[in-house]
Amino acid sequence: MTTLTFALPDGSTQTVPVTRLLNAGYAGRDQAEVRAHIDELAELGVPGPATIPTMYPIAPYLAQQTDVVEVQHGRTSGEAEWALVITDSGVLLTAACDHTDRNLEVHGVAWSKNASPDVIATAAWRLDEVRDHLDDITLKAWVGQDRRLIQDGTLGALLDPDHWLGVLAERGLDTPGTVLVSGTITMKSGVDQFADRWEVELGDPVTGATIDLAYTVRPLPDPID
Template sequence: MHFSLPDGHRVAVEVRALLNGGFAGRSQDDVAEHIAELVALGIPAPVKTPCLYPIAPFLAVQSGEVYAQHGRTSGEAEWAMVITRDDVLLTVACDHTDRDLEVHGVAWSKQAAPDMLGHQAWRLADVEDRIDELTLTAWVRNGEWTEIQAGTLAELLPPQYWIDVLHTHNLYAPGTVLLSGTIPMIKGVDQFADAWRVELGDPHTGRTISTEYHVRRLPEPIA
């Protein structure tokens, strides 16, 4: 993967480990409420929270398309932390997930679709002092673009929390990419859309990083 930084530098990263945070809200009371909603939909509750799901590294992509086998897949607005040889980068991400498979296991559903990352990034050290002020917004396209998620990074566990977790489990190494988990979706908006756009914003500088992709349905199996 390649990331462009604000100072013009371009960083190449070979992804060696991909990890997805789950149930990673800063308020674990809100997380418990969300888990209860998922259980009511038949999705298994985690044994403990927050969770960290190892995902196949090749599922971290910078692409404009996701291929899906059916119409019940959707994204999740997230930030992603990228460990390089010399630095820690922060970028935007969208964790595309198979919602039908999710009822059989969250880890399975995440393994069935890619993690979409932005082409730009910021050095974590440059924004860490205002991390909670950064914004995370997502839109879906069902004919027209509609906002489906909006919040700040204050709603999620901070990068430093996950850096400590990586060190504890000997996972802090160049090529590790970690996604943050997501913020709530706006009720009443259809998440099963034909396109997703996610934006990470820094109100202090006015800079934004975005990723956008189309969801392409695969043809029915040939038999």
């Protein structure tokens, strides 16, 4: 079983054995814009969902606190997201990056999500302590060794954590060890997402605190086939 460990603002740490990992998708708050995005993806061969927003079950071991993601080819990329982590003592909010196989995505989004890890930050905030200004928390991503900004927005662009906690409760999934990753915000045009490094940051404008993660994308050796 994968275990995640988080540093909290009060100096304590919390360890969470992951029992369930879920990836939200098409989770923008403006669902008309989401529909337009689905149409764009369809032109690239990515099948659209029957229902939006979506929620994909992912193998729990793919929730990883790592600084290296190994991939099979050059068309994989991350997505800046937040993650909810349900614990015995409450809900944590942290940064995440859903690394996705774009070649596999055209055959099935759920398959593409299971091909690489959801990278999770090693620090977290208690959701109750930031709930009153969640929409103002910033979400950014940079790619490459030269840190090219590829995503820049706020949590207000996405369906909020309480929406997803309600969905989990309806399905009996709001139990300790559940990790839900939020879905992502728009990528900037003209920035190559197929980079050798991804970095994601959550920023709290009220306290000035940040939570970040970074990892290198490393190709696996060529197979013998």
